[in-house]
Every structure is written in structure tokens, then in C-alpha cells.
Amino acid sequence: MQSSGDKNDHGGLFSGTLTQLLAAVSGTLFAISDGMSYGWTAPIIPYFISENSHIQTTKQEAEWLETILMAGSFFSLPLTIYLVDRIGRRKSMLCAAMMSLLCWVVIAVANRMLYIFIARFLFGTASNMALVAAPMYVAEIADHKIRGFLSSIIYLMMLVGFVIVYSVAPFSPFYTVPVIGVVILLTDFCTFYFMPETPYYLVYKEQINEARQSLQFLRPGRYIEDELNDIIQAIARQKGEQGRLSDLLTVKSNRKATIIMFVLNGGQHMCAISVILMNLHLILEAGDSIYMSSEYVGRHIW
Numbered sequence: 001m002q003s004s005g006d007k008n009d010h011g012g013l014f015s016g017t018l019t020q021l022l023a024a025v026s027g028t029l030f031a032i033s034d035g036m037s038y039g040w041t042a043p044i045i046p047y048f049i050s051e052n053s054h055i056q057t058t059k060q061e062a063e064w065l066e067t068i069l070m071a072g073s074f075f076s077l078p079l080t081i082y083l084v085d086r087i088g089r090r091k092s093m094l095c096a097a098m099m100s101l102l103c104w105v106v107i108a109v110a111n112r113m114l115y116i117f118i119a120r121f122l123f124g125t126a127s128n129m130a131l132v133a134a135p136m137y138v139a140e141i142a143d144h145k146i147r148g149f150l151s152s153i154i155y156l157m158m159l160v161g162f163v164i165v166y167s168v169a170p171f172s173p174f175y176t177v178p179v180i181g182v183v184i185l186l187t188d189f190c191t192f193y194f195m196p197e198t199p200y201y202l203v204y205k206e207q208i209n210e211a212r213q214s215l216q217f218l219r220p221g222r223y224i225e226d227e228l229n230d231i232i233q234a235i236a237r238q239k240g241e242q243g244r245l246s247d248l249l250t251v252k253s254n255r256k257a258t259i260i261m262f263v264l265n266g267g268q269h270m271c272a273i274s275v276i277l278m279n280l281h282l283i284l285e286a287g288d289s290i291y292m293s294s295e296y297v298g299r300h301i302w
Contacts, residue, residue, distance in 0.1 A: 017146055019218050023195040024138050024150040027090075029188035030097045030130050031154045033181045035161020037100070037123045040177060041065050042280040043169035054174065055113055066278045068117055072124020080129045088205075089137040090197045094189060096130035101185040108178035140198035141218050166280065199228065203235045 014021070045065065048057040083092045103119040103126065110116050134154050142150045169177050196218070202211035211231065215224040248254050276283060 014146060016220065016222060017143055019220060020142050020146065020150065023141055023192075023218065024153055026188065026191035026195060027093055027137055028134055028154040028157050029184055029192070030093065030100060031134070031157035032161040032164070032184050033097075033100050033104070033188075034127045034130065035158035036165040036177060036181055037103070037120075037127070037161075038069070038158070039162045039165045039277050039280070040169065041278045042166060042282070044174075045279070046281060046285075047174070055111065055116070057113055061113055064117065065120055066274075068120045069124045069127075070274070072121035073128040074124075076125035076128045079125070080132050083129060084133050084136065088197050088201050089133045089140070090192075090195065092129055092133040093137060094193065096126040096133070097185050097188045097192070099126040099129075101182055101189070104178040104181035104185070108175040108182075137198055140200040141214075143219075162277065170281065199231055200235065203228075203231050204238075208232070 041062075045062045047053055048055065048062045048065075049059050080092070083095070087095075099122055103123045106115055106119040110119070131154070135151060138150045138154070139147060164180060165177055168180065196214040197210070199211040199214045199218070202208075202214055208228075212224065212228055215228055219227070248258050
């Protein structure tokens, strides 16, 4: 006798997963804004340090625009861990989207570099929160057969954000990119607001009826009681295994995973990927690959 999940697999890879796709895509739209904010300094720093800038900026101040984003992401990690468990994955993602939206508004109307510094720091905070909550959300709502595909969407969205900011910012008024960011984040908020919390989190909070409704939305037309019982058992087992911070080093499997994470993450930054992405226009101009005159960037401020 085949289970309902096996029967569903015979319909194709994406059969019966439309609502999961909608939840994943609407929930990761913020990543376009994150990609835009990450790469925003590449075309904008040449403008800020030019005579055409509407905010007089030194080269040293402009360089801090890059560092302060990373600082916001680093120092907000404890807050992210707290909120993801306290208010849930969905609400954390919505909070991050609204915070990023406000940051774009501040950048669009700012007349002092201090305001932009604050916005960049909060961008890092929002990015950290969203990039932790979103993979958890996607993993907890997706069928195993499309989990890998849905998990990759967030990174594709970020690449779209880079392309937008690299191609639009150099040839448009300064406020154009913030306006695009606001539109994207409003779309994210208005669509993702109606998506359910993950059944795993709801069961963890002992909201069984809400977890059942979430599964019914994510698995339309399928018998979900067996999966719900599996989730209940998994959460009960998780609660029974009290983890400690020291387990990251004392447990062999955890220690190995921690080392792998540090090597991969450290290697990513040590190869200067962040520096390249945040200074791409200056690098290409210095190598005579392109010429990007600052008179184009940010022209016609208002």
C-alpha cells in the first residue's frame, strides 16, 4: 500500500506543491533587496566622493559604508537567534522586510551621512535576521523532493538584486534604487503576510490546531495526519534532548560541522568576495574595463 506522499510523487516533481512555491517565493523576495543593499556601495561610492554628491563625503567615510553593514549583521546575531525562536520564522522575516523598507526610505531622503550609516547598520541587522529565518522557514514547509530547489531560491533572488543595483544605480537618480527596494519589500510584505507559519514551529509552541491548518494549506488535498504526528514526535524528541553551547565542541559530529562552517565562511570572506561585490565599479574602472563617470551616478537628485 502506497502512502499519500508516494502517490503524490507520481504526479511529477512539483505536483501538489504550488502553495509551497508561493510561500517560498513570496517569503524570499526580500533577498532581492538584500542583494541590492549589499552591492549598493559599488556604484554609489564613486558618486559620494565626487563633487556632484548631494552629501559631502570623504573617502574614509565612504569606506565605512561597507564595514558598517557587516558590523550590523555580526552584532545582531544574538537578537536574530532570540526572535526566530520567540516570535517565529514568519514574523522574523516580516520584521526584517519592514526594517529594510524603512532603511531604503531613510537612504532616499537622507541629507547627512550619519543617517545613511544608521540605515546601513540596520540593513545588516535585517539581512542577518532574514537570512537565518528564511532557510529555516523554507526547510520546514517544503516536501523533501523540492526542498533543495526551494532553498536555492533565496540565493537566486540575491543575484537578481546585485544585477539590479549594478545596472540601474549608475544611470539613474540617487533615489531610484531605494524606490525599487521599497516596491520590492512592499510586495514581499503584502504577499508573504498571508502565508502560514511553519508547522514545526507551531508544534514547538504547542499550537497543534494551527499546525494542522498550516499543513493543510501547504499540502492541499492530501492526508496530513501522519506527517503531523511525525512532526509532533520529532519536536518531543528535540525538547527531550537538552542541548548546551559546549556541545558544539564536545560532540564529535557537532565539532566537525562547526569546523566546516568556519572554514567555508572564513574562506568566502578571505577570498575578498565581499570587497569585490561592494567595490565592483571602482575595480573595473581601475582596470580600464569600464569608465563610470560620477556625473552619471545619482544625477538629478530630485
